[in-house]
Structure formats: structure tokens, C-alpha cells
Amino acid sequence: MESVKPHMDLVCPAGSLPALKAAVDHGADAVYLGFRNATNARNFPGLNFDMDEIQQGMAYARDHRVRVLLALNTFPQPGHWSEWTRAVDEAAELGVDAVIMADPGLMRYASRRHPDLRLHLSVQGSATNRHSIAFYHDEFGIKQVVLPRVLSLSQVRQVINTSPVDVEVFGFGSLCIMVEGRCILSSYVTGESPNTCGVCSPAQAVRWEETPRGRQSRLNGVLIDRYRHNEAAGYPTLCKGRFRVGDEVFYAMEEPTSLNTLDILPELMKLGVAAIKVEGRQRSPAYVAQVTQVMRAALDACYRDPDNYQLQPEWVASLDKVSEGQSHTLGALHRPWQ
């Protein structure tokens, strides 16, 4: 018999202080954020927190009994090692509720220097099976793991049943179709990747062109997509472009679409998922408010009566409005997607 866990944490993105407040005000159980530098995987211009903002954010979250998780989930290289260890030290001093990390060397540092600091394995840590999770648990005492968005629902179940630590899954947001942490398409084209620089398909490499054939998007000169007149144009993330394979031009990797797990929240709860993560530290406070509100309502409904949980059309409509490509998918959780 599977036991029903009474609660799944709703973990929401905070790319700025206003976004943090939006998440807290609309029902997040925890928020995650990063320092304003390359130590986290959303190192985008104009995002993230300096020390003063983090302290303000933590005070606001604490007042509302919301936990604060700090993402330090890039892979430091020797020349910049001390910047990352300093970030770990600062996280410990700040007293954040957990640090979300990916780099094995940095986790080794953190677990030795700050044994009481709670560690979560970031999705960038690429742990997709029980033996990998066991490695991070044995070596560093991680307490929670964020699963890459490559597992089917039955595989998530298997991981939860055999994992020594709590399991967090992505519930809503942009969809990485590759194993996070093992994708360097971005640095192949631009020189910068999530692992090394905390960015994917970075904004400074993007160029838009208006041509007689329509609008075109380029990434470091490489043509990512070409749009017909009146066709909605999306951000030129490499894996969501239209390319030629054989004689066909199509979305060879993935359409622009968002992950949305509203459909299967009761199943995730019954499996024993400990936390549901909303993607989008790069998104606006309005996005965070909207998604947090809908996810909160859905989780509460699910928690009250999982067997009679019903998807409300207004939830779906409201999330599709803020989705990439205005459409959604269960991604790898739903086997036929694969």
C-alpha cells in the first residue's frame, strides 16, 4: 500500500524581491533564489539578489513562515573557486533553509565546512536513479533531490520508493528536454552553458532580423528559427528551434511548450513526492503570482480530497496564458511524449 503524504511543498521561483513577495503572498511554502552572479543557473541580466535584498527577502519570507532555498547550482572552475566557496559560506551565515547544489566538489566543501547546512541536490546534478542519489546521500548527506525532467511517472515512483532522501519534481514552467547538467548545446554554439556560466542560449548572443521571408532569430549567428508573418515568435532557446533533418524542417527537438502537471497532482501526491517546483526565476513577478496562486489552489484541492480532485478549466486557462508557446505538456512524465 502506498501511503498518502499529507503535504507537498510548493516551491516557487524568486528572481527578484518583488517576485519573492509575489510567491510568498500567493501561497508558496518555499521560495528559491540566487546571488547576482554566476554561482547559480539563472545568471541573467537584471535578475537575482545582492546581500541586502536577500536579507530583506528572508525577513519577508520568515514573517510569513515561508522557507528560503538558495541555488548555488553551477560548476565552479579553478580560477573562480573562491567565489563559489564564499557563496556557500554566506549562505551558511545567512541561515537559509537549504542550499541547492550541483557541483560534487562544492558539495564536498559545503558538507565539510558547514555540516549543519541542509543540502538539496539541484536538478543540474543529473541524478535520475537510486544509485546516483545514494552516492550524493552517502558522500554529502543531501536531504532532498530535484529530479531531472526526463523520468516517466512510473520511474518517478520507483525512485521515490528506493531513494534515501525526499524527492522534488518540476510541476510547472519551461521544459528542459535534456538531462539537466548534461547538456552543453548552449556552449557549443555560444561558449556559455548552464554548467559553466549559469545561462542557456544567453540573451547577448540573440539577434532578431526582419527579412522579406519573415522574422528570423539567431544565436551567435546560427539561424534558430524563421517565422511567417503573424506567427508568434518565441525566445530562441536552442532545443526549441526549427531545423532540417533529411528533407524536413521541423521542431527536431521540441516545440515551444511548457510543462504542466496540474492533471496528475493527486498521482504525484500519492507517489510521495515531497515538493513541487515551479520553474521561472527569469519570469516577472506577475507570472510568479499567477502560477503560485493556481498551483496553491490546485494543491489545496488535491490535499482536501485527492480522490475527487477535478481540474478546474480556469486553472488551465490561466496557466496556458503565461506558458511558453501558450500550450502545455506533461513532458517525460507522460510516456508517449518520449
Added chain:
Amino acid sequence: MKLSLGPIQYYWPIETVQAFYTQARDWPVDIVYLGEVVCSKRRELRLLDWLEIADMLEGAGKEVVLSTLALMEAESELITLQKICENGDFKVEANDMAAVHLINSRPFVAGPHLNLYNASSLELMRENGAVRWVMPLELSARTLDELQSGRPEGLETEVFAYGHMPLSFSARCFTARAHNVPKDQCELRCIDYPHGMPLQTQEDQELFTINGIQLQSGLPSNLLGEIDSLRQLQVDVLRLSPQAEGMQQIVTAFDAARKGEQSEAITALMAADTEWCNGYWHGEAGMLNVNAVLK
């Protein structure tokens, strides 16, 4: 410097694989990595078939290492992994921390997908039994220089020196997608693409290579022109990734280069500099050929 043959990344029929390694027995490579690293549905060769090839190559004086998958989700994949890790005869190349966990402190090679970007990570691997590590593909010579100075004792360094670079892994099979069939009904179509499927931009630029659930670089990486800096950086092993055609010439070129000899194979491999890349090594976008840009 030693030369290694990396694991075959494509899906070739068993006869092709056996013929390839029969030839490789006589090539001047010191180390051979064997096994399936991309997709567990590729079962032309079972573990016993690989072990047979391993024995043959070891008999010819090669060091043999058994490579493992970079993405493991299913329990059946973990069972196979455990069998490989407990084979008792050959070292294992770990491409996921699951393998490091199961290897349980026996000597192993830390593969290119373990994301070892700093000295602390290298020490962690050494403590767990690693005797060699393969540099992550996206790192530069300059970063390697810094890493080498902090490298733990007893840990050899291997660099991916030739071939299409494995850039990403997915739950989705892109070969199946290109044929408009679900992954569960892929009918192992990868076997029709011994070099993978080219993926081009709408302007016909070679961007990536589709290889099942893996995407590779559109151009092969080629560090043949960097032999001097590789030697200076005390790199121990150069990895050459098996290609369906022309592999012998690639091995010959690198063998001549490491000995400081002239060879037509070198000239041939260095020609046509729009057809290979070395950007990562120079701290640039991986797809670039810095030599071509400098012209």
C-alpha cells in the same frame, strides 16, 4: 602520451563492431573503451559479447575499460550497470554517479559526463578510486592548465581529441522523432545511421548530429593541431571517438603527431578546416574552428 579509442557512440551491427575491433587490435592505440554508452535498447551486443572482444584486445596488449551509460532511469539499466561494475576483470568508465556508487572504491575511470570542473571534484573521485578522469568537453586548455596543477596524485588526465562530441542526453529519442514514431516503437532505427543523422539549420549549416537520445556536435572536434599544448599540459591520454569510416587514418595521424613525425594522414586530417572544430579548447564556442577564424 597514450592514445585511446573511446566507446562507439553509434548503433552498429554486431559484425561491424567485431570487425572494427579486430582491426583496432593492430592499431597503435593503448587503451580501448568498450560498451554501450547511449541507449539501453541497443542490444546487438550483450555483456558477454563485449567481454569476448575485451579478452581479444587485452590479449593484444591493450588496456581495456568497460564504459557505461550516461543516462539511467530504468531498473533494468541499473542491473546491467551492476553486472558491468562487478565484472571482476576490467576497469569501468563511470558516466553517472550511480556507477561511482556501485564501483565501490575499486579502480575506475571518471568519464566525461561526470561534470568534474574543479580540483575538489577530482579529489572526491580519487578518494572513490578513480585512476583517470576525462575532462568535460566544454573546458578549455587554460582551465585544464589550472586543473592539472591541483590534480591529485595517481590520477591520469584524458582529453577528447577527435570525433563528434556528445553534447546532450534526453528522455526523448530524436531519431524516433525524426521518423515520427514514439520512442517505444523506434524499431531500433539508429542502426540505419552509422554516423548518426545530420541536423542542419534552415541555412544548411551543420549544427548537430542526432544519435538516438543523444545530440552530438555537427562537426567533429579535432585537437590534432594542439599536440604541443596537450603535451605541455601533461595530458596522459588522447581519446579518439570511433567513426564508421576512416578511423585507421585518424589513429595514424594522431600516432604520428604524438611521435613528432610527418605523415600524410596528418595533412589529410588538418585539411578542410570548415569541417571540424576546436573552439572549446581555445575557450570559445565549441563549434568554432579557431584556426579558420585566424586566417
